[in-house]
Amino acid sequence: MTRQVPSTCPYCGVGCGIVISVAGERIVWVDDQPGNLSSEGMLCVKGRFGTTFVNHRDRLATPLIRRGGELQPASWDEALDLVAMRFAEHRGRFGSFASAKATNEDAFIQQKFVRLVMGTNNIDHCTRLCHSPSVEAMLQQFGSGATSNSYSDYEASSCIMLVGCDPGSNHPVIASRMRRAIDTRGTRLIVVNPRRIDMCDRATIFLQSRPGTDVSLFNGMARAILDAGLANTGFIAARTEGYEAWLAAVREVTVEQCAEVCGVAAEDLRMAALLYANPPQLDAREPGSCLVWGMGVTQHTNGTDNAHALLNLALFTGQLGRPGSGVSPLRGQNNVQGCGDAGCIPDSLPGYQRYDEAVPAPFEELWGGGLPRVPGLKATDMVEQIAGGTIRAMYIVGENPLLSEPNLHHATELIRSLDFLVVQDLFLHETAQLADVVLPACSFAEKDGTFTNSERRVQRVRRAIAPVGESRPDWEIVCDIARRMCAHSGLDTRQFSYSGPAEIFAEMARLTPFLRGMSYERLDREGGLQWPCPEPGHPGTSYLYGESFPRGLGKFVPVRQAAAAEELPDTEYPLILNTGRMLYHWHGGTITRRVEALMERAGALPVAIHPDDAAAAGIVENDTVVLFSRRGRVSGAAVLTDSVRAGSVFIPFVRLGESAANFLTNSAYDAQSRIPEYKVCAVRIEKKRERKDAAGAPGIGRERA
Amino acid sequence: MSLILNGDEVEAGGSVLDAVLAAGIELPHLCKDDNLPAIGACRTCLVEADGRIVAACSFPASMAKRVDTETKTARRIRRGVLELTLAMQAERGDEGGPLAGETASTASREGAAVDRFAVRTGRAVDATSPFFSFHEAACILCGRCVVACQDLQHISAIGLAGRGRDTRVTPGAADTFRESICTSCGSCVAACPTSALRPRGGAE
Ligand code: SF4
Ligand code: SF4
Ligand code: FES
Numbered sequence: 001m002t003r004q005v006p007s008t009c010p011y012c013g014v015g016c017g018i019v020i021s022v023a024g025e026r027i028v029w030v031d032d033q034p035g036n037l038s039s040e041g042m043l044c045v046k047g048r049f050g051t052t053f054v055n056h057r058d059r060l061a062t063p064l065i066r067r068g069g070e071l072q073p074a075s076w077d078e079a080l081d082l083v084a085m086r087f088a089e090h091r092g093r094f095g096s097f098a099s100a101k102a103t104n105e106d107a108f109i110q111q112k113f114v115r116l117v118m119g120t121n122n123i124d125h126c127t128r129l130c131h132s133p134s135v136e137a138m139l140q141q142f143g144s145g146a147t148s149n150s151y152s153d154y155e156a157s158s159c160i161m162l163v164g165c166d167p168g169s170n171h172p173v174i175a176s177r178m179r180r181a182i183d184t185r186g187t188r189l190i191v192v193n194p195r196r197i198d199m200c201d202r203a204t205i206f207l208q209s210r211p212g213t214d215v216s217l218f219n220g221m222a223r224a225i226l227d228a229g230l231a232n233t234g235f236i237a238a239r240t241e242g243y244e245a246w247l248a249a250v251r252e253v254t255v256e257q258c259a260e261v262c263g264v265a266a267e268d269l270r271m272a273a274l275l276y277a278n279p280p281q282l283d284a285r286e287p288g289s290c291l292v293w294g295m296g297v298t299q300h301t302n303g304t305d306n307a308h309a310l311l312n313l314a315l316f317t318g319q320l321g322r323p324g325s326g327v328s329p330l331r332g333q334n335n336v337q338g339c340g341d342a343g344c345i346p347d348s349l350p351g352y353q354r355y356d357e358a359v360p361a362p363f364e365e366l367w368g369g370g371l372p373r374v375p376g377l378k379a380t381d382m383v384e385q386i387a388g389g390t391i392r393a394m395y396i397v398g399e400n401p402l403l404s405e406p407n408l409h410h411a412t413e414l415i416r417s418l419d420f421l422v423v424q425d426l427f428l429h430e431t432a433q434l435a436d437v438v439l440p441a442c443s444f445a446e447k448d449g450t451f452t453n454s455e456r457r458v459q460r461v462r463r464a465i466a467p468v469g470e471s472r473p474d475w476e477i478v479c480d481i482a483r484r485m486c487a488h489s490g491l492d493t494r495q496f497s498y499s500g501p502a503e504i505f506a507e508m509a510r511l512t513p514f515l516r517g518m519s520y521e522r523l524d525r526e527g528g529l530q531w532p533c534p535e536p537g538h539p540g541t542s543y544l545y546g547e548s549f550p551r552g553l554g555k556f557v558p559v560r561q562a563a564a565a566e567e568l569p570d571t572e573y574p575l576i577l578n579t580g581r582m583l584y585h586w587h588g589g590t591i592t593r594r595v596e597a598l599m600e601r602a603g604a605l606p607v608a609i610h611p612d613d614a615a616a617a618g619i620v621e622n623d624t625v626v627l628f629s630r631r632g633r634v635s636g637a638a639v640l641t642d643s644v645r646a647g648s649v650f651i652p653f654v655r656l657g658e659s660a661a662n663f664l665t666n667s668a669y670d671a672q673s674r675i676p677e678y679k680v681c682a683v684r685i686e687k688k689r690e691r692k693d694a695a696g697a698p699g700i701g702r703e704r705a
Numbered sequence: 706m707s708l709i710l711n712g713d714e715v716e717a718g719g720s721v722l723d724a725v726l727a728a729g730i731e732l733p734h735l736c737k738d739d740n741l742p743a744i745g746a747c748r749t750c751l752v753e754a755d756g757r758i759v760a761a762c763s764f765p766a767s768m769a770k771r772v773d774t775e776t777k778t779a780r781r782i783r784r785g786v787l788e789l790t791l792a793m794q795a796e797r798g799d800e801g802g803p804l805a806g807e808t809a810s811t812a813s814r815e816g817a818a819v820d821r822f823a824v825r826t827g828r829a830v831d832a833t834s835p836f837f838s839f840h841e842a843a844c845i846l847c848g849r850c851v852v853a854c855q856d857l858q859h860i861s862a863i864g865l866a867g868r869g870r871d872t873r874v875t876p877g878a879a880d881t882f883r884e885s886i887c888t889s890c891g892s893c894v895a896a897c898p899t900s901a902l903r904p905r906g907g908a909e
Contacts, residue, residue: 032895034740041739041857042740045836048889048894049904168888176857183859601836
């Protein structure tokens with residue numbers, strides 16, 4: 001007998017509805033959900049065929065404790081007692097990473113534990129490594145850090161501008177919806193990317209700009225719009241502030257100068273700008289433009305500047321707050337939106353409520369304990385501050401920083417030097433291998449909860465199969481640790497006793513104004529709901545900023561082009577490395593490497609190189625090549641393609657074999673958001689020589705200022 | 706908008722098929738996928754509307770006053786069409802094809818049976834994708850996969866090529882799915898009513 005269980009895809013931030021078919025506690029097929037408003041009956045290869053990792057033989061089946069240097073199986077009680085005791089010893093020197101793959105309920109409980117029991121705001125998640133500049137910039141300029149529109153707005157728009165993202169690989173179903181708009185309505189597409197992505201086939205304008213030059217790009221576009229008299233003066237006057245100062249910065253440059261910096265034709269830059277500012281009338285609907293971006297904008301030392309420049313452009317043209325327009329940072333992980341909403345960030349409580357006088361009061365009252373007021377450390381700083389002793393114990397849930405942190409050799413040394421490390425996850429990945437205690441967690445298929453997707457839609461995740469081995473849902477494990485520590489902390493153990501995820505969600509909704517109208521009962525009855533949804537009768541919100549911004553007026557922030565990257569090519573490392581994604585793998589690959597079919601389709605790291613550069617290095621298609629940077633090396637298979645600019649190479653950041661892009665990348669940071677510069681570093685490429693080479697990577701652990 | 710369906714008054718928007726299914730009445734509709742617009746190719750959904758035989762999937766409910774799914778003529782033509790479809794089974798005993806799954810259960814409900822099988826020339830198997838395989842012998846050429854790829858995902862990696870007896874489903878201009886522009890999204894696999902496109906490994 002097969003059973004059908006409706007749930008939500010565990011991979012990307014699109015959040016497609018799935019129907020899991022289960023026979024004998026195994027997933028036998030994943031179907032689409034025709035009625036789901038985010039995915040409208042579509043899925044991509046990962047959602048449809050990529051869930052076999054759930055039953056993979058590598059799943060952790062029992063807790064593990066390090067004894068005599070080895071990780072050995074232990075009972076839950078033993079492991080939890082040990083964790084509770086050691087955590088108690090490390091109050092004040094403790095930090096925690098939450099998982100953007102886990103549910104809202106898991107995230108909410110984890111931040112409650114860290115704040116209430118551990119007494120610190122040192123909690124963060126992977127947004128730090130992807131969209132923190134976007135979130136930072138949006139908070140400053142609008143007062144909210146979420147995607148302003150819905151996916152349906154892409155289909156209602158007249159122009160979509162994709163900057164530094166590759167939805168065909170990383171958000172495939174959003175790409176399908178965009179293709180539908182282009183094919184059936186004639187929506188125009190502008191692509192800005194150093195690499196020619198698949199969507200370029202349908203683009204009206206493709207700007208193959210140099211990495212790290214986005215400020216020039218957007219300021220140049222603004223200048224073109226200004227010169228053409230297409231500024232949205234009504235919107236600027238009624239809805240914004242700081243215009244004059246920003247305008248002065250834009251007037252300092254010409255379109256031609258900016259085009260030169262970006263390495264694109266001035267005419268193309270101008271055309272793109274005018275198309276975005278003044279999209280064509282396609283039918284009876286008011287024409288609008290959507291601005292969509294990814295890591296290509298954010299993962300730079302000037303990431304926050306880039307994001308400001310982009311948002312300024314949206315304010316300047318008034319392309320937001322109406323159907324068919326909006327600003328969308330494409331969120332990576334399935335629940336990266338929800339993890340932030342639930343409060344797993346060091347500078348605010350659930351619902352992005354900052355620690356002002358009045359904010360913590362309702363939390364403290366409901367939770368029966370005091371909360372710390374000093375903002376905590378951001379993820380990248382937590383790792384850096386291990387060296388100075390500020391952080392000595394860590395609790396890492398559903399994350400594998402030793403694949404995702406920049407300059408991996410250096411990060412590994414730091415994590416290794418912790419006094420006490422607990423990792424809670426599905427697999428014994430690179431970080432878990434260094435842990436003192438490893439706790440086995442359930443996958444999405446084994447628990448109930450909710451995920452919040454890129455369009456702010458909260459959707460149900462439902463238990464389809466029994467937990468694998470002795471694994472348990474994250475929230476249950478955290479509650480068990482917390483209850484063991486309540487007595488010491490003068491807290492009531494009932495603070496961590498829940499009948500199930502529905503009760504946790506109810507608590508979260510009560511404390512988070514924009515979720516207050518949601519409940520499991522409603523989500524089960526009506527399907528996913530988009531926040532803000534402030535009261536039970538509220539239908540949810542499909543686009544933001546229609547009337548006003550959460551901070552009142554939208555704010556222009558003047559920015560000027562800084563150095564394109566900290567590390568630029570030189571004679572020793574003459575190529576620019578650009579990193580990104582591929583369709584057949586997810587993120588660092590901890591999960592997709594455990595899906596056989598995906599590995600069969602894409603088992604080797606593809607190194608995309610321009611034919612001219614390949615010829616110069618004597619490389620032909622499919623040669624095994626080695627990339628060197630100042631920090632490490634990786635090998636992969638050469639793919640000759642003119643989709644990359646001459647002088648640059650591209651690799652996805654998945655780890656395949658011993659190769660992961662982040663052995664190469666630089667740990668230079670954006671000062672404001674602390675995002676690492678994943679997108680640009682200097683490398684050298686060589687054809688692999690046929691000999692045994694035991695030498696380690698050059699410059700291991702060499703630190704950069 | 707209301708219409709008389711098998712003698713009962715029902716509210717109806719959309720197509721006659723939508724009204725029929727909403728009323729809980731079973732009716733074959735082999736080429737109509739839940740996710741997709743009607744193709745109107747298989748003719749297994751024929752019903753009588755105001756005395757005329759129409760394809761329920763593509764006939765708007767607003768244009769009908771009286772619809773009967775079980776008149777003698779409608780049943781006879783449907784049975785005939787289903788028998789022709791069953792006769793497309795090229796290999797007995799294959800796990801897919803019209804004699805298995807959705808088509809088979811529909812046929813038995815409609816009382817269609819077949820003892821003669823057309824000899825299909827094409828028996829190609831494309832197992833180049835690690836995610837799904839294509840078995841020409843089980844294909845009834847309903848075109849659902851083509852529509853799924855084209856109108857749902859907007860990829861157009863799969864198509865119908867050739868004419869008459871030589872018509873077959875192909876991975877577009879490429880020789881195999883592996884080499885084609887296919888993104889392995891599986892929408893065609895989900896749409897296929899005869900498992901001519903079938904998932905590999907994991908699924909049953
Ligand atoms: S597009 Fe994203 S959410 Fe949808 S099926 Fe693919 S991975 Fe899952
Ligand atoms: S799996 Fe390939 S052929 Fe089938 S619908 Fe998707 S892209 Fe088209
Ligand atoms: S379902 Fe109506 S013609 Fe195929």
